[in-house]
Amino acid sequence: MAGSGTGAPVGVLALQGDFREHIRVLASLGADAVPVRRAEDVRAISGLVIPGGESSVMDKLSRAFGVAEPLQEAIADGMPVYGTCAGLIMLSDRIVDGIAGQQSLGGLDIAVRRNAFGPQTESFEVDLDVPKLGEVPMHAVFIRAPVVDEVGEKASAMSTLDDGRVVAVEQGNLLGTSFHPEITNDYRFHEYFLERVRRVGYSS
Ligand code: GLN
Numbered sequence: 001m002a003g004s005g006t007g008a009p010v011g012v013l014a015l016q017g018d019f020r021e022h023i024r025v026l027a028s029l030g031a032d033a034v035p036v037r038r039a040e041d042v043r044a045i046s047g048l049v050i051p052g053g054e055s056s057v058m059d060k061l062s063r064a065f066g067v068a069e070p071l072q073e074a075i076a077d078g079m080p081v082y083g084t085c086a087g088l089i090m091l092s093d094r095i096v097d098g099i100a101g102q103q104s105l106g107g108l109d110i111a112v113r114r115n116a117f118g119p120q121t122e123s124f125e126v127d128l129d130v131p132k133l134g135e136v137p138m139h140a141v142f143i144r145a146p147v148v149d150e151v152g153e154k155a156s157a158m159s160t161l162d163d164g165r166v167v168a169v170e171q172g173n174l175l176g177t178s179f180h181p182e183i184t185n186d187y188r189f190h191e192y193f194l195e196r197v198r199r200v201g202y203s204s
Contacts, residue, residue: 008203010194011036011045013071015061017053017086021182025190031197042070043204047080047197049190050087052143052180055114056099058086068105075107079202080173082193088169088176089114089146096149107174109152116147116165116178128179130159130168133188140167140179147178173200 012022014035026033026049036042048071050058062068075081075091083091090104094111117124122144127137138159148166151157159168159177167178168189173196181189 008044008046009034010197011041011048013037013048013050013058013062013067013087013090015065015067016057017051018180018182019049019051019053022049022051022084022190025182025187026194029187029190029194031194037065037067039066039070042067042074045079046202047193047200048074048082049193050081050083050090050105051182052085052087055086055089055095055104056102058090059103062090062105063103068103072105072107074202074204075105075174077202077204078173078200079204080193080196080200081107081175082189083174083176084180084182084189085143085145085178088112088148088178091174091176092148093152094150108169108171108176109154110148110169110171110176111150111152112146113149114146115144116149117142117145126161128159128161128167130188132158133192138181138186138188139184140177140181141183142167142179145178148176173202
């Protein structure tokens with residue numbers, strides 16, 4: 001199980017958003033999951049989940065709390081990170097339709113469009129094919145979700161909607177989904193992330 005094999009715990013960025021759900025899911029998969037709010041928390045983890053929520057608020061808080069810079073260093077240093085929804089926005093190199101001055105941590109060579117489904121479509125659910133995670137389709141919940149507008153050379157798509165829009169990507173040790181597996185009961189993305197955490201054995 002993760003946790004016993006990883007040494008350092010796995011962090012969940014806990015400034016805003018649905019971090020509690022991710023901590024619960026990671027713990028249910030055997031990981032030692034801890035909230036991350038400050039620079040010193042970043043030094044103690046072997047991987048990080050960035051939850052859904054509101055990316056512009058998460059961006060401001062992460063800079064105000066002094067946690068953005070150590071996270072950027074850890075990302076550049078190869079720490080495995082999984083971002084869902086707002087977390088995907090935080091991980092993307094380019095944001096389309098961000099609020100004025102909005103920044104991201106970056107790392108994924110992608111452009112992400114915030115609130116890509118418009119105000120009428122606050123949320124919806126679909127079954128997605130994610131070939132890398134097996135043949136069974138994944139039931140995915142989208143809530144004021146972003147989409148990946150542009151997948152750069154270094155990143156690759158893991159899943160698309162029927163219309164071809166990309167909603168899951170990976171690049172090296174970074175993983176991102178537009179949707180929220182933590183509020184369903186299909187945790188294949190979390191398992192995939194924890195496998196990576198165990199394999200990499202990151203420590204700062
Ligand atoms: N619309 C939010 C944002 O821009 C993301 C929504 C979510 O995380 N469910 O950050």
